[in-house]
């Protein structure tokens with residue numbers, strides 16, 4: 001089972017899916033969207049990934065954001081310091097229905 005998320009892989013999350021990965025964007029430090037709405041200087045977040053997704057059949061267009069690729073857990077989604085409980089979401093790598101092309105680097 002590949003450990004790195006790659007285009008073509010099937011994944012789901014604890015709240016949605018299944019999806020097929022279309023693109024993975026790494027090393028982003030953008031603030032949470034909710035902070036951008038509510039704060040003049042929204043805090044930047046630790047490096048995280050954004051994933052562009054389709055349905056398994058390749059249709060649709062979805063995003064999931066602010067996940068850590070090493071743990072496949074989301075960043076702490078405590079909003080604006082007001083939410084005391086961290087809200088972690090999780091990515092699950094599913095059984096693949098076709099070989100995944102690992103990128104070389």
Ligand SMILES: [Zn+2]
Pocket residue numbers: 028029030031048049050065066
């Ligand atoms: Zn980001």
